Amino acid sequence: MIEIHGYAIVSDDDRIADAEGRMPEALRSEAxxxxxxxxxxxxxxxxxxxxxxxxxPNPRGRLRIVVSSSVPxxxxxxxxxxxxxxAKPWEDAVRTILPAGGRIAVPGGxxxxxxxxxxGYTAFHLTRAEGVRIPGGVALFSACDRGASAEAVLGGAGLVPGERQILDPRGPVTLNIWSRA
Ligand SMILES: NC(=O)c1ccc[n+]([C@@H]2O[C@H](COP(=O)([O-])OP(=O)(O)OC[C@H]3O[C@@H](n4cnc5c(N)ncnc54)[C@H](OP(=O)(O)O)[C@@H]3O)[C@@H](O)[C@H]2O)c1
Structure with a gap:
């Protein structure tokens, strides 16, 4: 049994990075x-x-799966x-990597x-730096560049939102976990 959990921190306009592809200070949150x-x-x-x-860097030596077109x-x-x-379907790859199943974290880009x-996400942990806008920045999903909101994309993928949680009252920085109904 594999669970797939997405994690992103986004601006009000659903951006994960600035126009140069860098993560701006406004999207960094200790919480x-x-x-x-x-x-x-x-x-x-x-x-x-x-x-x-x-x-x-990966100082804790966590198991990583690196997505790249450079491998066969x-x-x-x-x-x-x-x-x-x-070159290889996800189901085949994950069966080799985690034969006993487990939880997978997906932090992008x-x-x-x-x-x-x-x-198919089991859940998507959507953090928002409220009040932040990054015009021209990198979108969370490519559909956001075609006018869809992150919420519309996640809803369209069969996920439903949970309660809005406040991670940091400054901003505030909030978290909503979208999961399968
Ligand atoms: N706010 C957030 O939550 C968040 C989350 C993630 C990233 N970011 C920020 O976003 C910025 C941009 O990240 P990024 O999107 O440029 O980098 P990225 O996703 O970390 O890496 C892009 C590379 O991954 C490989 N790749 C991705 N999808 C692939 C696919 N379907 N098939 C084959 N290869 C694939 C390609 O590698 P090859 O060139 O080797 O083929 C591609 O060049 C960074 O500043 C990062 O900090 C923010």
Whole structure:
């Protein structure tokens, strides 16, 4: 049994990074980081894009699945499993990586969020830095660039929102966990 949990912190206009593809200070939240780290501790593996993998060291040695077009399928390397979704279906890859099942954390970026939208999230942990706008920034999902809100995309994927939780009253920074009905 595999559970897939997405994690993102977004602005009011559903952006995960600025126009240059960098994460702006306005999207950094200690409370969200602490929440995210605790969630990673509950996960059997983390799936992230190659750039995110290269940008973020892995001091705790958590099991990573690195999405990249540079590998022919699925490849075990010292720094984790490298996976090319064009070359090997998710079901095959995850059966090899976690034969006993488990919880998967998906922290993006955008193409990885899109990829798992099609595969199917069990839940999506949507943190919002309220009051922040990042015009021209990188969207959470590519559909957000075509005018859809994050909520509409998650709802369209069969997820329903939970209660709005306040992670940090400054801002505020809020969390809503969308899950299967
Ligand atoms: N606010 C948030 O919650 C949040 C979350 C995630 C990221 N970010 C920020 O967003 C910014 C941009 O991240 P990013 O999207 O550029 O980087 P990324 O997703 O970490 O990495 C992109 C790379 O991942 C690989 N990849 C992704 N999807 C793939 C697919 N379907 N098939 C094959 N390869 C795939 C490609 O690698 P190859 O080139 O090797 O093929 C691609 O170049 C960063 O500043 C990051 O900090 C913010």
């Amino acid at each position: 969200d980081w602490a929440y995210f780290q605790a969630e990673l501790d509950r996960s059997a593996a983390t799936v992230l894009g190659r750039l995110g993998h290269e940008a973020h 399928g699925l490849e075990r390397r010292a720094d984790g499993w490298w996976w090319n979704p064009e 955008r193409r990885v969020f899109d990829l798992f939208l099609a595969i």
